[in-house]
Amino acid sequence: FQDGVIAQAVDAVKAMGVSYFSSAGNNARKSYESQFRDSGESGFSSGSTRHDFDSGTGVDGLQTITVPSNKTVIIVLQWDDPSYSASGSPGADTDMDIVLYSTGGQQLLRADSNNTGGDAVEILGFTTGNGSTKTFQLGLEHISGPMPSKIKYVYFGPMTLSEHSNSRSSSYGHAIAAGARAVGASRYSNTPAYGVSPPLLEGFSSSGGITILFDTNGNPINDLRLKPEIVAPDGGDNTFFGSDYESNGWPNFFGTSAAAPHAAGVAALLLDNDPSLSPVDVYSTLQTTAIDMGVTGFDFDSGYGLIQADLAVGSLDPDDDGLS
Numbered sequence: 001f002q003d004g005v006i007a008q009a010v011d012a013v014k015a016m017g018v019s020y021f022s023s024a025g026n027n028a029r030k031s032y033e034s035q036f037r038d039s040g041e042s043g044f045s046s047g048s049t050r051h052d053f054d055s056g057t058g059v060d061g062l063q064t065i066t067v068p069s070n071k072t073v074i075i076v077l078q079w080d081d082p083s084y085s086a087s088g089s090p091g092a093d094t095d096m097d098i099v100l101y102s103t104g105g106q107q108l109l110r111a112d113s114n115n116t117g118g119d120a121v122e123i124l125g126f127t128t129g130n131g132s133t134k135t136f137q138l139g140l141e142h143i144s145g146p147m148p149s150k151i152k153y154v155y156f157g158p159m160t161l162s163e164h165s166n167s168r169s170s171s172y173g174h175a176i177a178a179g180a181r182a183v184g185a186s187r188y189s190n191t192p193a194y195g196v197s198p199p200l201l202e203g204f205s206s207s208g209g210i211t212i213l214f215d216t217n218g219n220p221i222n223d224l225r226l227k228p229e230i231v232a233p234d235g236g237d238n239t240f241f242g243s244d245y246e247s248n249g250w251p252n253f254f255g256t257s258a259a260a261p262h263a264a265g266v267a268a269l270l271l272d273n274d275p276s277l278s279p280v281d282v283y284s285t286l287q288t289t290a291i292d293m294g295v296t297g298f299d300f301d302s303g304y305g306l307i308q309a310d311l312a313v314g315s316l317d318p319d320d321d322g323l324s
Helices: 005-015 256-273 279-288 309-314
Strands: 020-023 031-035 038-042 049-051 063-067 072-079 095-101 107-111 121-127 134-144 150-156 180-187 211-214 220-224 230-234
Touching (some): 005 020, 005 180, 072 095, 107 121, 180 256, 230 256, 256 279, 256 309
Parallel strands (some): 020 180, 180 230
Antiparallel strands (some): 031 150, 038 049, 049 134, 072 121, 095 107, 095 134, 211 220
16 A cells, blocks of 8 residues: 555666566455455454454454465455655554464464554465365554554465455555556567457456555555556466476466566567657557457556557558568
8 A cells, every 4th residue: 555665766766767567466365355344253362353344233352274285375455554664754544464263263474563663564475285185364553553444455375265355456566656557467478469369368467456545654645556567478488497387398477577578578679669768658559559368448457458569659650661
């Protein structure tokens, strides 16, 4: 909910005239977001209270989750407080914990940093043992300070929310810096060049839609970031990274981390054609020449669509495709 030091650095270099491209992330909509509701249920720590996951008339202070055997999951929780690392003192007012329980209510693990005066973030990671799929219950527990208004967690790994799932945005951090362009991914073989039109988004490509609630001084704001803005291809051949998807002797690189440098490469072609272009010019050209993948115009999954290098470069000079 606030631009951290890396996002602030992105905005600084963009202000210096540098176009910046970041992977949007590979977490699809693996996120939970809600207004904090006091369940009235006591948490693990003395005096704590659990968030009520039931948005209806009932009360449920624990969320059932399942994880396959021998898998690692990481849960990153944040809430609407400024963070010391982003804006300095006074930091967070509220202390929250993540607690993992067995289905019988036994506390197994917890992330319980003292957040007061620090950062509004807790991170819980764990690895399941061998055997069958494991079922747990998750508690988001208020410890001290004002109760938060909004909470959100993004999770990494093969965790399933067996109840109270709302599949919210998962692109965050420097990817959603105002000065950056967040790049989603479309497998190269699912694009018009390979007979697929409109192109298809990779199922793992992270969605956007986070509202920034604090500026870099810790003051309240309300800035909905329209992310990701563009999509670029992934799955191309390289010399050393990934697995050989097409059995042609070359490994393939998948993910939004593969898509982002493709977008940056097209930006380099634009700047080679016209070095006077500002980051705003580069971004606008890529967006206005992209091919829609979802609804007409912008959407929080594929942005303005898949970039098209030929149209982007050609738009600078109708008589020059920039490729000679």
